[in-house]
Amino acid sequence: MNGTPTDVQATDIAALLSELGYADAPVATALNETFVPAGSRAATALAAGDRIEILAPRQGG
Amino acid sequence: MPDATGPSTTDVSTSGPSTADAGATGPGNTGPGATGPGTTGPGTGGPCTGGPDARGDSAAGDPLLLYGTPVVSRLMLGTALYPSPAVMAAAFRRSGAAIATVSLRREGAPGADGARAGQAFWDLIRGLGVAVLPNTAGCHSVKEAVTTAHMAREVFGTPWIKLEVIGRTDTLQPDPFALVEAARILADDGFQVFPYTTEDLVLAEKLVEAGCEVLMPWGAPIGSGLGLTNLYGLRAIRATFPDVPLVVDAGIGLPSQAAQALELGFDAVLLNTAVAKAGDPPAMAEAFAAAVRAGRLAYLADPMAPRDMAEPSTPVIGQAFLA
Numbered sequence: 405m406n407g408t409p410t411d412v413q414a415t416d417i418a419a420l421l422s423e424l425g426y427a428d429a430p431v432a433t434a435l436n437e438t439f440v441p442a443g444s445r446a447a448t449a450l451a452a453g454d455r456i457e458i459l460a461p462r463q464g465g
Numbered sequence: 466m467p468d469a470t471g472p473s474t475t476d477v478s479t480s481g482p483s484t485a486d487a488g489a490t491g492p493g494n495t496g497p498g499a500t501g502p503g504t505t506g507p508g509t510g511g512p513c514t515g516g517p518d519a520r521g522d523s524a525a526g527d528p529l530l531l532y533g534t535p536v537v538s539r540l541m542l543g544t545a546l547y548p549s550p551a552v553m554a555a556a557f558r559r560s561g562a563a564i565a566t567v568s569l570r571r572e573g574a575p576g577a578d579g580a581r582a583g584q585a586f587w588d589l590i591r592g593l594g595v596a597v598l599p600n601t602a603g604c605h606s607v608k609e610a611v612t613t614a615h616m617a618r619e620v621f622g623t624p625w626i627k628l629e630v631i632g633r634t635d636t637l638q639p640d641p642f643a644l645v646e647a648a649r650i651l652a653d654d655g656f657q658v659f660p661y662t663t664e665d666l667v668l669a670e671k672l673v674e675a676g677c678e679v680l681m682p683w684g685a686p687i688g689s690g691l692g693l694t695n696l697y698g699l700r701a702i703r704a705t706f707p708d709v710p711l712v713v714d715a716g717i718g719l720p721s722q723a724a725q726a727l728e729l730g731f732d733a734v735l736l737n738t739a740v741a742k743a744g745d746p747p748a749m750a751e752a753f754a755a756a757v758r759a760g761r762l763a764y765l766a767d768p769m770a771p772r773d774m775a776e777p778s779t780p781v782i783g784q785a786f787l788a
Contacts, residue, residue, distance in 0.1 A: 406571040430583055437612065459620070460584070464566050465602065
């Protein structure tokens with residue numbers, strides 16, 4: 405997750421966000437460098453070695 | 466000075482801002498993120514009204530329209546590099562800026578420093594009452610930029626995207642080829658693209674053909690504070706695209722440089738470092754607001770043409786013979 409090897413129980417992205425405490429947070433997700441819309445998170449299964457990005461609002465110029 | 470075609474926004478101003486249009490096309494919740502956090506912001510669905518000090522920046526008869534959305538301030542401000550969130554908020558209030566640029570970055574691991582920092586920052590931005598313009602800062606490829614844009618549209622709930630596709634890490638100048646490709650992909654997908662570009666006329670033409678209705682040429686490299694380093698190029702892009710809103714984005718270090726951009730006929734400026742890294746960011750924000758207002762007024766007032774030799778301003782006729 406976000407470049408750091410992370411052990412999780414979740415088997416899909418929606419469950420992963422819940423497990424990490426981001427279920428209601430303003431975040432967007434990508435799996436293996438591909439955007440996963442919010443509506444597709446529950447149907448997107450996770451496998452060992454997947455790369456997931458969880459991005460949130462930050463300062464920008 | 467204005468070219469022969471006069472103020473570039475004349476045609477825009479005659480169409481007039483419409484509240485209904487603004488509601489339909491504004492940077493509000495028109496993105497696909499209706500089920501996500503985008504439903505709580507960032508736009509109000511109406512005009513970008515900015516903070517309490519915004520009035521007078523873009524007069525009622527001189528609106529700035531960006532993708533059909535009336536924007537009351539011609540000063541757009543970044544949200545990075547301030548000494549504290551409170552200072553950033555104060556700077557926004559005194560700037561009158563109606564548009565804030567933001568980014569997407571990795572959320573912190575649970576329990577670590579920075580966990581849920583996104584929520585805190587998002588709450589702060591929403592409290593400013595401004596529209597957000599998400600960027601794709603740091604992206605070096607078409608794929609990265611396009612993916613980041615999709616993620617930003619969902620999180621921020623806006624079709625607006627400040628498209629940055631960086632070609633060099635030292636100058637942070639755009640990769641023109643990747644920029645055009647990414648702009649075309651995003652415009653075709655319903656994004657309203659604000660491309661960070663150079664003053665190159667051919668590149669500008671390709672971006673317009675790709676669907677960009679706003680262009681944002683740089684004044685100088687990001688964060689350099691060098692001002693408008695290619696006046697000829699900026700005049701040329703203004704003259705070549707009289708009907709396209711043009712925003713000088715990046716490189717502005719001083720209010721006088723922002724005034725100069727508006728005097729040349731540019732529709733707005735976007736800056737961040739010049740305010741955030743000033744010793745007193747809120748005061749500098751107000752200085753920029755005044756400069757942008759002065760520059761726009763000067764442009765609309767049709768500046769005199771410069772000349773090489775002196776021309777007496779006091780009448781010659783009637784001068785006494787005292788020699």
